[in-house]
Amino acid sequence: MREGHIVANGIEFAFLEEGSGPLILLLHGYPDNAWTWERQMAPFAGAGYRVVAPFLRGYPPTEIPARGYYDPATLALDVKALIEVLAPDGRAHVVGAGLGCGDDLWIPRGVS
Numbered sequence: 772m773r774e775g776h777i778v779a780n781g782i783e784f785a786f787l788e789e790g791s792g793p794l795i796l797l798l799h800g801y802p803d804n805a806w807t808w809e810r811q812m813a814p815f816a817g818a819g820y821r822v823v824a825p826f827l828r829g830y831p832p833t834e835i836p837a838r839g840y841y842d843p844a845t846l847a848l849d850v851k852a853l854i855e856v857l858a859p860d861g862r863a864h865v866v867g868a869g870l871g872c873g874d875d876l877w878i879p880r881g882v883s
Contacts, residue, residue: 772787773787780849791816792819794823794862795820796863796866797811797866798868799867828841
């Protein structure tokens with residue numbers, strides 16, 4: 772497992788990543804963080820997936836924007852932007868826990 776950083780939707784996201792192949796994006800809920808998914812990442816990676824668990828907006832070490840919004844639409848745009856940056860084909864399997872599970876329901880059209 773490795774840690775990385777990317778810019779998506781105008782902020783810098785920290786993330787955990789393991790494996791290669793089609794993208795699985797694991798979204799944590801409150802008050803958890805990306806480490807919530809630590810035990811699930813290796814099995815998914817072993818099954819041939821690239822597994823990424825970002826620290827979502829407002830959760831260190833991801834950037835906390837000075838004028839940050841945390842409404843469902845903004846969180847959905849974060850997810851859309853993360854997929855666009857992480858998946859060359861624009862596709863991802865999105866898995867969420869707690870508050871993270873609602874974000875995938877708000878993903879705008881055009882994202883599979």
